[in-house]
Amino acid sequence: MFKKVLIANRGEIALRVLRACKELGIATVAVHSTADNSAMHVRLADESVCIGPPPSRDSYLNIPQILAACEITGADAVHPGYGFLSENARFADILDAHNITFIGPTAEHIRVMGDKIEAKRTAIRLGIPVVPGSAGAITEDGEAARVAAEIGYPVLIKAAAGGGGRGMKVARSEGDLATALATARAEAGSAFGDDSVYIEKYLEKPRHIEVQVFGDGAGNAIHLGERDCSLQRRHQKVWEEAHSPVLDAAARDKIGGVVANAMQALGYRGAGTIEFLYENGEFYFIEMNTRLQVEHPVTEAITGLDLVNEQIRVAAGDGLSLTQDQVRFQGHAIECRINAEDPRTFAPSPGQISYYHAPGGLGVRVDSGIYQGYSIPPFYDSLIGKLIVTGRTRAECLMRLGRALDEFVVDGISTTLPLFRDLVANPDIQAGNYDIHWLEKYLAGSGGHA
The missing domain is CATH 3.30.1490.20 (ATP-grasp fold, A domain)
Structure with missing residues (x-):
């Protein structure tokens, strides 16, 4: 197992990785820009290194600075989170050349799946249905x-x-x-x-359904079910759930088996997500993300598996912690992406948080790096947190989500919380009757008012 992991990211995902490392007894290094001096993951890490000024290109995308931070601190592995360098094959190659483990797939697989045309050719070769x-x-x-x-x-x-x-x-x-x-x-x-x-x-009314996969790089691979990510604005996911309201166990097992077998044949290592459009009972491959997804917590909620822990185990050569036969699904989970944005115009809303209260109770999880008094910088993605709610059934999950949203308070900035309060009460959402175009039509119909 690794002795020290450098976390090459920021925000909620950096904190999420840090927590997994601590539970495994692994020392942590936080890298950060000058804009993130007071970030929660920086405050909680065992060590921190400033790697540059606020612009991402000068800090979180600055490979020489991140490599220097590894050498200064003696980190023997890097977890890239999502975004930034998480799907950068050159970064993976450079770390490998310096005997530092990249907690993710091989550079070759990142390259193949990062090129959408080559990814489609590979999917066809592996027997995955395509558009x-x-x-x-x-x-x-x-x-x-x-x-x-x-x-x-x-x-x-x-x-x-x-x-x-x-x-x-x-x-x-x-x-x-x-x-x-x-x-x-x-x-x-x-x-x-x-x-x-x-x-x-172009499919007219598809759902966006993705399958979580894990491979050990030695020919073993499993799937952890699907997530429905159909509620999107400008092709950006807003609300994700597991399982999909439109799939039954037979359809889930069938498509899961197809992608797990494909990852086995590919010799894939680590976490990956195969994304599909789904219409009229047919799946159509659109892309593969060779990293952890923002929405990974809903899979954790219904499987009880810590996906970041699993990533670290696989990268360390310990293999998968379970077989396909041992994967068990229980209940339903929904995630809402909370952004620092105006809920009507969706313009970014950076600034200082004057009051913060996270919801709690049974089946409620908040992944966020914000706190009262924290100033959200204007330089990065507007995601400030994720509300993940679990219930025994989808109906129970929706009721619990409504309660949790009513408890959630973030003052001093604008957030998208009002949008989710509207969505959770909407009859189409309650019935699971929506596609990838639903949210934009809804927003247009309400004049942009959430």
Whole structure:
């Protein structure tokens, strides 16, 4: 087992990793920018190292500074959390060259799954169902028109190196195609330094369902069920739950078996998430995230498994702590992402928290690094916490979530808590009757008011 883990992240995920390390008896190192001097994970870590000024490129994305922090403190492993360098194959390679363990997949698997076109080719080879679309990058408008006509409109143009909805455009007819292609290429080039795009069939009313997998890198892999992440705004997840309200045990076992077998064949190591669109009883692969997900707590809630602990075990060479036959699902869990944003305009709302009270009670968990008096810096993602609620049934879970949201107080800044108070009372949400477009239609229909 590792002696000292450097946590190359910030916010709630840095604190989450720190807690797992402490429970394993592993010393921790927090790295931070000057804007995060007073962050909770910095205050609780055994050691801390300032790695640069507030901009991410000068601190949390600064590989030489993070490597220097490892050498100064004697850290023998790095946990990247999610975001920042968590899916950076070059970072994994550099750590390996310095005999420091990257707590995550191999650099090769990060590269393969980070390229959306190569990921799709790999999924096909491994027997994972995919969305109909182009076999590779589209370089000519004429080729795009041929592919679009073949799979049928509407089609979705996506950045090959993309994520988070950037470089993604819908063409509903042949007349829309040229503009959508040009816009997607421009956005992709600007956001990722790579303007390659590909085309997929656009599904009208799909759910977004993802399957959590774990591999030991030695040919063993398991799945931990699915999460439904269909409530999204601008392709960003807002509310996640496990299990999905639309899947039964047979469908869950079938798709879980497919992805676990695929990860076994790939020799995958660590945590991964296979993301699908689901429509009319069919699953369509969209991407794989080779890291821990923001929404991992709902899987922990229904399995009782500490996913960060499992990541560390696997990276240390201890293998998986359980087999597929030992995975047990119990109850229902929902996570709400609490952002420091105006609940009407969704504009960021950094600033000082004047009063903070987290909800509690049976089945209520809050993952957050904020506290009363803490000042949220304006330089990073607006996620400030996650409310995770568990119940024996989905109905019980929703009732408990409503109660927990009523208890949750964050004053001094604007947050998205009012949005969730509206959602938990909505008949469609209560019935589990929504798709990936539901939330944006809801917000548009209410004039943007949550």
